[in-house]
Amino acid sequence: MWLPDRASSKPVYRQIAEHFERRIKSGELTAGSPLPAERKLAAELAVNRTTVIQAYEELRASGWVVSKVGSGTVVAGGDASPLRTADWRKYLDVGTMLPNSDAMRRIRSGLRREAGLVDFASGELSEDLFPGETVRSIFSEQPYDGPLGYDDPQGYGPFREALAAFLLRQLRIGTSASSLLITSGSQQSLFLIMQCLLSQGDAVGVETPSYCFSLPLLQSAGLRVYPLQVGPAGIDPEDVVRLHRRHRLKMLFLNPNFQNPTGTVLSAERRAALLRIAEKEGIPIVEDDPFSLTAFDGRPPLPLKAEDAGGRILYVGSLSKVAASGLRVGWLAGPQEIVSRLADARQQMDFGMSVIPQWLAAKLIEGEAFDRQIGRLRAGLALRLDELRASLDYHLSGSVSFEPPGGGLNLWVKWLGDNDPRQLRMLERAMSVGVAYVPGQVFGAEEPSLRLCYAKPEAGQIERGVIRLKEALLRS
Amino acid sequence: MWLPDRASSKPVYRQIAEHFERRIKSGELTAGSPLPAERKLAAELAVNRTTVIQAYEELRASGWVVSKVGSGTVVAGGDASPLRTADWRKYLDVGTMLPNSDAMRRIRSGLRREAGLVDFASGELSEDLFPGETVRSIFSEQPYDGPLGYDDPQGYGPFREALAAFLLRQLRIGTSASSLLITSGSQQSLFLIMQCLLSQGDAVGVETPSYCFSLPLLQSAGLRVYPLQVGPAGIDPEDVVRLHRRHRLKMLFLNPNFQNPTGTVLSAERRAALLRIAEKEGIPIVEDDPFSLTAFDGRPPLPLKAEDAGGRILYVGSLSKVAASGLRVGWLAGPQEIVSRLADARQQMDFGMSVIPQWLAAKLIEGEAFDRQIGRLRAGLALRLDELRASLDYHLSGSVSFEPPGGGLNLWVKWLGDNDPRQLRMLERAMSVGVAYVPGQVFGAEEPSLRLCYAKPEAGQIERGVIRLKEALLRS
Numbered sequence: 001m002w003l004p005d006r007a008s009s010k011p012v013y014r015q016i017a018e019h020f021e022r023r024i025k026s027g028e029l030t031a032g033s034p035l036p037a038e039r040k041l042a043a044e045l046a047v048n049r050t051t052v053i054q055a056y057e058e059l060r061a062s063g064w065v066v067s068k069v070g071s072g073t074v075v076a077g078g079d080a081s082p083l084r085t086a087d088w089r090k091y092l093d094v095g096t097m098l099p100n101s102d103a104m105r106r107i108r109s110g111l112r113r114e115a116g117l118v119d120f121a122s123g124e125l126s127e128d129l130f131p132g133e134t135v136r137s138i139f140s141e142q143p144y145d146g147p148l149g150y151d152d153p154q155g156y157g158p159f160r161e162a163l164a165a166f167l168l169r170q171l172r173i174g175t176s177a178s179s180l181l182i183t184s185g186s187q188q189s190l191f192l193i194m195q196c197l198l199s200q201g202d203a204v205g206v207e208t209p210s211y212c213f214s215l216p217l218l219q220s221a222g223l224r225v226y227p228l229q230v231g232p233a234g235i236d237p238e239d240v241v242r243l244h245r246r247h248r249l250k251m252l253f254l255n256p257n258f259q260n261p262t263g264t265v266l267s268a269e270r271r272a273a274l275l276r277i278a279e280k281e282g283i284p285i286v287e288d289d290p291f292s293l294t295a296f297d298g299r300p301p302l303p304l305k306a307e308d309a310g311g312r313i314l315y316v317g318s319l320s321k322v323a324a325s326g327l328r329v330g331w332l333a334g335p336q337e338i339v340s341r342l343a344d345a346r347q348q349m350d351f352g353m354s355v356i357p358q359w360l361a362a363k364l365i366e367g368e369a370f371d372r373q374i375g376r377l378r379a380g381l382a383l384r385l386d387e388l389r390a391s392l393d394y395h396l397s398g399s400v401s402f403e404p405p406g407g408g409l410n411l412w413v414k415w416l417g418d419n420d421p422r423q424l425r426m427l428e429r430a431m432s433v434g435v436a437y438v439p440g441q442v443f444g445a446e447e448p449s450l451r452l453c454y455a456k457p458e459a460g461q462i463e464r465g466v467i468r469l470k471e472a473l474l475r476s
Numbered sequence: 477m478w479l480p481d482r483a484s485s486k487p488v489y490r491q492i493a494e495h496f497e498r499r500i501k502s503g504e505l506t507a508g509s510p511l512p513a514e515r516k517l518a519a520e521l522a523v524n525r526t527t528v529i530q531a532y533e534e535l536r537a538s539g540w541v542v543s544k545v546g547s548g549t550v551v552a553g554g555d556a557s558p559l560r561t562a563d564w565r566k567y568l569d570v571g572t573m574l575p576n577s578d579a580m581r582r583i584r585s586g587l588r589r590e591a592g593l594v595d596f597a598s599g600e601l602s603e604d605l606f607p608g609e610t611v612r613s614i615f616s617e618q619p620y621d622g623p624l625g626y627d628d629p630q631g632y633g634p635f636r637e638a639l640a641a642f643l644l645r646q647l648r649i650g651t652s653a654s655s656l657l658i659t660s661g662s663q664q665s666l667f668l669i670m671q672c673l674l675s676q677g678d679a680v681g682v683e684t685p686s687y688c689f690s691l692p693l694l695q696s697a698g699l700r701v702y703p704l705q706v707g708p709a710g711i712d713p714e715d716v717v718r719l720h721r722r723h724r725l726k727m728l729f730l731n732p733n734f735q736n737p738t739g740t741v742l743s744a745e746r747r748a749a750l751l752r753i754a755e756k757e758g759i760p761i762v763e764d765d766p767f768s769l770t771a772f773d774g775r776p777p778l779p780l781k782a783e784d785a786g787g788r789i790l791y792v793g794s795l796s797k798v799a800a801s802g803l804r805v806g807w808l809a810g811p812q813e814i815v816s817r818l819a820d821a822r823q824q825m826d827f828g829m830s831v832i833p834q835w836l837a838a839k840l841i842e843g844e845a846f847d848r849q850i851g852r853l854r855a856g857l858a859l860r861l862d863e864l865r866a867s868l869d870y871h872l873s874g875s876v877s878f879e880p881p882g883g884g885l886n887l888w889v890k891w892l893g894d895n896d897p898r899q900l901r902m903l904e905r906a907m908s909v910g911v912a913y914v915p916g917q918v919f920g921a922e923e924p925s926l927r928l929c930y931a932k933p934e935a936g937q938i939e940r941g942v943i944r945l946k947e948a949l950l951r952s
Binding site for chain 2: 001002022023025026027028029030033083084085086087088091092099100105112122124125127130131132135136137139140143144145146147148149150151152174175176177178179183184185187188191197198215216217220250279282284308309310311312313324325326327328329334335336337338341344345347348349350351352353354355356357360
């Protein structure tokens with residue numbers, strides 16, 4: 001990041017002004033783009049606020065920027081500017097991809113800026129739960145020897161072979177390399193399914209609450225989304241039949257094991273019923289299964305896919321929640337013709353993934369190393385969940401109610417207090433006292449609720465986070 | 477890949493039948509999916525064709541498959557099948573992503589299957605032009621120490637910093653880390669631009685011929701595409717004005733340096749004129765620049781972006797054609813607000829790229845190592861182009877005409893012979909004698925023409941490839 005040179009003879013305010021002038025000339029900042037708020041910039045550059053004010057004055061004087069009430073200082077456009085900078089504003093609100101929700105964007109920007117925040121919001125593992133040691137030793141023991149050219153559209157062959165064996169060993173899913181598509185996390189699998197197998201206006205059934213609603217993806221794809229309420233035993237198959245009669249469901253999106261956010265496991269009876277319905281009515285099921293292997297007792301409930309005779313289930317998984325999200329390695333298992341159609345479409349979007357993370361992933365999931373990692377992970381997650389439960393019981397008893405899950409990364413909390421954690425101002429307040437969570441409506445929940453991910457904060461931070469929650473949410 | 481166990485007491489035809497039965501039961505092969513042609517499968521499994529016929533007989537007898545005139549043997553559906561397998565056919569032809577063209581798919585499948593093919597079709601570098609040594613030494617000298625969690629939506633910070641310095645040093649492009657988006661090759665940059673900044677029915681100007689037409693991308697995005705003919709000095713700025721008056725162009729897609737496929741360089745006067753028009757008419761330009769650094773004389777023409785005052789140009793580049801396509805590391809440089817909008821949308825599609833290839837790329841582009849690589853690459857490409865020219869002059873003089881480029885990977889060949897290399901049967905014929913090329917119409921060309929990429933075949937293979945071309949295309 002650019003910083004003023006205090007050694008230079010040129011006054012700091014001039015350096016700042018010239019810095020922005022350069023960036024406007026280079027077209028990085030175009031007509032209408034805002035300059036940082038004076039207070040914020042002063043903090044970032046560790047200079048006196050008056051210095052920033054002076055710099056902006058100078059830029060105004062020379063016509064590079066204008067100040068508008070409300071929108072602060074923005075780059076000048078049209079004839080106001082010494083140079084006619086492009087006006088991109090009309091390009092910013094078109095296209096098929098909707099922006100993320102306010103809450104999510106607020107959380108993300110907060111997490112980037114505010115240090116020392118206890119992060120119950122990011123649904124990922126903390127650094128110390130990653131297999132960092134294993135990764136380093138893999139790279140140092142054997143320098144990369146995979147291909148450097150374009151690879152198979154379905155993904156790196158040796159990894160798909162290893163993955164087929166892995167899925168059979170760990171989850172009793174019978175598949176083969178040719179029926180697997182390697183994707184950039186589960187996210188890309190879901191995106192491909194929605195963009196390539198469904199059309200605008202198609203009706204789909206989605207668990208409610210569900211992290212799916214946190215993705216603008218469904219709306220971006222223009223799908224009609226019908227909610228399936230999640231109870232203690234998961235969704236009710238009868239609801240599926242009812243919805244299908246009325247709306248002709250084209251697909252179901254389910255997360256049967258340790259559902260995100262509720263943590264529930266779909267009961268055995270309901271699984272059987274759902275599979276019968278899927279066959280009878282011909283409704284394919286997208287089974288998103290990020291958490292099965294985190295089962296604290298080491299005995300994951302079998303995925304639906306393990307009982308899928310007839311190829312009705314598109315099984316979506318990834319290493320993000322059981323190894324490292326930064327690998328961006330996920331997969332989709334399904335009928336070969338579907339997999340190759342999606343692989344062909346993915347070529348258009350990004351021409352496929354780098355082999356390097358797949359090469360690494362192949363070594364990660366082979367044999368003991370992974371079993372050690374997953375064992376360590378289960379213990380670590382169980383420990384954190386215990387700390388979270390104890391802290392909530394101690395500090396917020398009476399204001400919260402929850403069902404502790406048997407696996408996964410998230411605790412779903414119903415809020416019984418007066419304030420509603422779903423209000424943006426409550427989220428703001430929480431972040432201002434140093435704790436982040438995801439408010440319930442992001443998942444489509446109708447009652448006051450929030451999701452607390454216990455995987456991201458280091459053990460030990462968790463109680464501090466809960467105390468801050470209390471401070472933010474109980475205060476009237 | 478599965479192979480029958482010849483040691484087993486179970487007859488091979490039974491093993492084959494059971495293999496397919498397993499894959500049908502597991503849902504890998506669903507109603508209507510074709511089984512391999514008997515002859516092809518016999519070759520793959522190195523068994524006698526009658527063995528395959530026996531195996532298919534058995535599957536037919538037990539009702540797993542049915543044989544249809546024309547479509548061969550396919551998995552049985554509905555009541556014909558012992559098990560009601562899902563019917564995905566109605567999901568295969570919807571969605572917004574169009575499949576690749578016949579020619580491209582034929583070429584890809586050919587390249588996968590037919591060994592010993594001289595490959596003038598794939599627009600990428602051969603293994604020996606990749607910086608394999610450097611990559612191995614980077615990983616072995618310093619085990620990976622980058623993050624393993626979700627990363628900045630715009631890409632790995634240290635790489636963006638290194639890239640900003642690299643673009644300034646190599647191509648005089650002034651930008652900064654905050655104005656760069658790291659993408660999965662140029663392909664993802666183009667996809668993001670078309671999906672997020674343009675809407676269905678928008679008019680865009682595209683060079684003709686252009687590799688753009690080889691991407692179903694433009695059609696998938698529903699854009700109205702208007703051709704800009706490429707002459708010896710590139711496109712004519714007057715054509716842009718004319719098209720804009722008539723159709724209100726929302727954007728131009730250009731590849732000014734060593735254009736793909738023609739290899740032409742846009743002249744200095746025309747660059748200046750285009751920049752004036754872009755400013756006057758307010759038409760943003762997407763500048764795709766994969767080849768600048770390959771300039772054989774080591775003095776690349778400056779990209780338009782280097783002269784972009786006002787931020788009208790979205791600059792798209794990658795390491796695919798100058799280092800290794802398998803890294804899948806590309807970038808987009810543009811106004812900050814555009815870059816962050818695209819980063820936000822990309823999160824929805826794949827939640828960002830793995831840091832590992834970006835960590836590697838940061839080390840690759842720093843300092844001497846890269847200069848050595850690029851020097852070696854330029855020499856290697858120039859050598860191959862010389863061999864291709866000489867071979868064409870010697871073996872096909874009178875049937876071909878071409879303008880040798882000063883850089884890039886491709887030679888654009890006008891075909892003067894009787895046969896038209898654009899016909900699928902000519903392509904088939906060429907591949908049957910062991911050489912692959914891309915027919916001109918794939919790039920939107922109207923006259924008989926083909927693109928020969930000289931970067932992929934090893935030096936020494938090239939003349940053999942040309943002799944095979946002659947054999948395929950001159951034969952009546």
